[in-house]
Amino acid sequence: MIQLDISRYFTTESIVRALTSMPELKSPVMDSIYTDDKRRNHPLPTVSVSDLQQSVKNIAITKRGGEPVPVYEDSMNITHIEPQPFRPSERLNGVDVNNLKLLDDSGVELLVNNKIDRLRRIVRASTEAMAAQSLKGSIAYPMAIEGCYGTYSVDFGSTLSHSIGTVWSDSGITLDAVLADLIGMEANIQSETHYGSDIRFWAGQDAFMALAKIVQDIGNTSVSGIIDAKTISIAGFKVELMNSSYTDLTTSTQVKVVDTDKIMAFASDAPFEMVYAVIDDLDSNLTAMPFFVKHVKDPRSSTIEIIAESKPLPVPFTKGICWATAI
Incomplete structure (x- = not known):
């Protein structure tokens, strides 16, 4: 006992x-x-589900004494997680x-x-x-x-995606093209939501190394880049190396947060x-x-x-x- x-x-x-x-x-x-x-x-x-990811955007003004503008949606579907x-x-x-x-x-x-x-x-x-x-x-x-x-x-629904114009491993790639991709990814987020005042970029290992190689080839572009502390800075955009992973319990393998060939942009001010x-x-x-x-x-x-x-x-x-x- x-x-x-x-x-x-x-x-x-x-x-x-x-x-x-x-x-x-x-x-x-x-x-x-x-x-x-x-x-x-x-x-x-x-x-x-109705309480999650509620849109926040500008609405029309209301005439004095008029009815309020509803910011909810009527639905016959009641879904819960x-x-x-x-x-x-x-x-x-x-x-x-x-x-x-x-x-x-x-x-x-x-x-x-x-x-x-x-x-x-x-x-x-x-x-x-x-x-x-x-x-x-x-x-x-x-x-x-x-x-x-x-x-x-x-x-939770689909995330946004961006099609890279020229892959970063291409021998003819320039920082100008990379910058256009970063601007495009930022624009995708900002056009879909009013969030995006602080966009961060995470790159997988191979994508980060490809970008580092482009930056080191200083003669191929009019744009400059800086590599420092696992971060590559280009015209005010900062691309961070994301090498973290978690264990897939069903296969006992490691899964990268960001796949090695990918880059992810996210709005840190968005309501996650x-x-x-x-x-x-x-x-x-x-x-x-x-x-x-x-x-x-x-x-x-x-x-x-x-x-x-x-x-x-x-x-x-x-x-x-x-x-x-x-x-």
Whole structure:
């Protein structure tokens, strides 16, 4: 029978204190696109599609005393997305529990917090992977079902695309042509939405190397470029190398956020959203939050399981993303 009581380390105050003391987690898609100001808790287990990616544009003025201009659309279709949880767990077996009895309170707290830290890192990495998928307008993420994988799918619609005039690996390519492509991708976004005051460009490895080669051939163009800190600057446009990847759990292979031959432009001021739906756990008081953790004792096996849960839904602003195949 388990004699060790670690419930004091799982009170709201203890969890908040522990998470606050842990190092801030970094990942490129979350930090650049689904930033802190674009993350929100959602009080329901489902998200209404009508609440997502609502258009914001200028409207007609209204005559004094006239009817207001509706900014909603009537529809007979009620469609909802049901976010699914990431639910990793750590286990303390009987030997671990006995070893914990040898530690003082600070030692037990440190060990418990280390377990919590690993779980939050796993949740962050998983959320980053789903966020990376969303940049192509849809999510097709593995869902654990009875020992195998199904697929959790959400389609947000098509992103924008740009046709490269001359591929960047062509021997006759110039920086003038590259600049025209960058301007064209920016124009695509700005013509579809009023967002785009801050357009960023991410390039896959081969596309970035091709662009670097063009920049180094300084005699082929009237436009100059600068290579510095994984960034190539051309006439005020900055193309950043995006070499990050996530693991495809079904094939155990690495998937690039940006394919090696592609370039992606995105409007960083567009309303991308990371929605955290309500946690399906009575111990969480059925509250929406980015990360929840609890412990469960199993007297039959003399184990303590530490379980984390998060229900993120990355919602891309698809008209704020433009893809192109550069080589």
